Structures are given as C-alpha cells and as structure tokens.
Amino acid sequence: MTDKSQELKPVSDFIPEKAPERYIIPMEDDKHEIALSTEDLQVSYGDKLSLSEGDLRFERYKITSLIGASGSGKSTFLRSLNRMNDGVANVTGHIWYRGLDINSQDIDVYEMRRHIGMVFQRPNPFAKSIYDNITFPLTRRGKYTKAELDEIVETTLKQAALWDQVKDDLNKSALSLSGGQAQRLVIARALALKPDILLLDEPSSALDPISSAKFEDTLLELKKDYTIIIVTHNMQQAARISDYTAFMHQGKVIEYDLTRKIFTRPKVELTNDYISGNFG
Numbered sequence: 001m002t003d004k005s006q007e008l009k010p011v012s013d014f015i016p017e018k019a020p021e022r023y024i025i026p027m028e029d030d031k032h033e034i035a036l037s038t039e040d041l042q043v044s045y046g047d048k049l050s051l052s053e054g055d056l057r058f059e060r061y062k063i064t065s066l067i068g069a070s071g072s073g074k075s076t077f078l079r080s081l082n083r084m085n086d087g088v089a090n091v092t093g094h095i096w097y098r099g100l101d102i103n104s105q106d107i108d109v110y111e112m113r114r115h116i117g118m119v120f121q122r123p124n125p126f127a128k129s130i131y132d133n134i135t136f137p138l139t140r141r142g143k144y145t146k147a148e149l150d151e152i153v154e155t156t157l158k159q160a161a162l163w164d165q166v167k168d169d170l171n172k173s174a175l176s177l178s179g180g181q182a183q184r185l186v187i188a189r190a191l192a193l194k195p196d197i198l199l200l201d202e203p204s205s206a207l208d209p210i211s212s213a214k215f216e217d218t219l220l221e222l223k224k225d226y227t228i229i230i231v232t233h234n235m236q237q238a239a240r241i242s243d244y245t246a247f248m249h250q251g252k253v254i255e256y257d258l259t260r261k262i263f264t265r266p267k268v269e270l271t272n273d274y275i276s277g278n279f280g
Ligand SMILES: Nc1ncnc2c1ncn2[C@@H]1O[C@H](COP(=O)(O)OP(=O)(O)OP(=O)(O)O)[C@@H](O)[C@H]1O
Pocket: 045, 050, 068, 069, 070, 071, 072, 073, 074, 075, 076, 077, 088
C-alpha cells in the first residue's frame, strides 16, 4: 500500500481551483484556512439518491454542525467524508483534503482515516483495558516503545478530559466505564492517531445532561488543535458549540452560515421553520 500522506500538502497551501461557489463559507476576512471541502458530492444507496448538492467548505480549527430532520442526510454526508460509506453506498464527486481528492480510488483509505477520524453515536470501546483501547490501533500499524505509549495514553486522556477519572485504573476493562466516560475514551482513541479532522456523529445523544455538558467543554477545548464536524439533533448544542452550521433537508444543504446567523436570522424560510420547531 502506498503512503499517500507523503503527498499531502499543508492545508494553508491549498486553495481549491474549482471551489464550489454555492456554499463557500461566509468569510468575514481572508484569514480562513479550509481543512476539507466537498464538490458535487452525491450519495446513493442502490437507486435512491440520498445526498446531492453536498458542496461545503469546512474551516480549520472550527466546529461545524450539520443539523436537519431525521433522514435529511446528515450521517450520509458525514460518513462519506472519511469513506465510511465505501461498500455501502455509491459516492460520487470530490472530497478535497490537502490538495488530494480523497474520494478517488487510489487513496489509501486507512492512511486517510488517520487524518480524518470518526466517533460514532454509541461509544464503542473495545473489550480491552482502558490503556489498550488507546494503544491497540497504534501498535497494529507501527512500532512504539512502552514510554511512548504511556505518553500518548496520558496526553490523549487529558485532552479528552478523562485522565483524572481513570489514571489509577488504566488496566481496568473499558467496558466498566459509564456512557459519558466511554465516549471520552473513544475520543481519546481517535486522538491517539493524531488526526487533523474529527467527524462526530451525534456523539452525545446517549449521554445524560451533565456528561453532555462536559463533553461539549471537551469539544471546545479540542478545537484549538482540531477541525471538528459534528452531526447533532440538539439545536441548543449546535448553537452553543459550533462556529458554522449547515442545515440539511431531503439530502440537500439548504443553508450554510455562521451559527449565530443561522439561529438568529436565517435567510431561508425552511431553515427558520426547522429551528423554530415547526417540523422535524
Ligand atoms: N445503509 C443504508 N442503506 C439504505 N438507505 C440508507 C442507509 N443509510 C441511510 N439511508 C437512507 O438515506 C437517507 C438519509 O439518511 P441519514 O441516516 O443520512 O439521515 P440523517 O439525517 O443522518 O438521519 P438521522 O438524524 O435519523 O440519523 C434516509 O432516507 C435513509 O433511509
């Protein structure tokens, strides 16, 4: 397998030649870096087109929320961004990341996923110790000393705001953690691969309000170093944590703007209807 990461250009060097005009992030100055962008993205499950006109640009070190009613295509969009729909759906169009179209056939998908990590709705720790949950994906593909692994475990658990709670129990089974702790462990596991971008699919829907609030604090802390794209049904959450929000409806991005604009003065009536609770 070729190591495509060799060819990745610094994000700052990359300005898509053919940037989709329709949903370009509303830039208020010219200091915005684009971490990832999609162009003409379409996703079909069999004959059914579930995502079209998915042209978005995601800004680096920001949180972007994807909101919309059930079945509007949010997860379909998100999962396509790191090729989780391979073998499940037909995904056409381009996903630009550091100058590469990562939707093309010759991409090393596993390597790409080290750069673009994903956390699912239900925390899915492995039936292993807390320590091994973080180190297992690393040692499968590379060589690390014990000291290096110790360091990674401590750093990522601190980043995910879990270290203080588990530092004396690293050999305990991850299955003994609470839902909120397990979700933070899964985040730590994703961070251990040092991704650029974190894709989160309704990551706090299974959490109680206190765990969810802590989780939001963790995300706000993480955005200093990571670009985060999150699917959420919780509009208060989108309004609290995200810089940008895309509203989706029936497989299309209807409106994409700064979060404060989407939630205070959306341009499209349908967006207004959705955020006012008139449907969904
Ligand atoms: N694996 C699949 N096979 C067939 N159809 C699918 C599959 N996954 C999603 N779909 C269809 O694609 C459309 C979009 O679904 P998707 O899960 O992306 O929506 P969503 O906005 O994330 O919904 P929710 O908020 O309920 O998770 C739906 O009509 C759904 O039935």
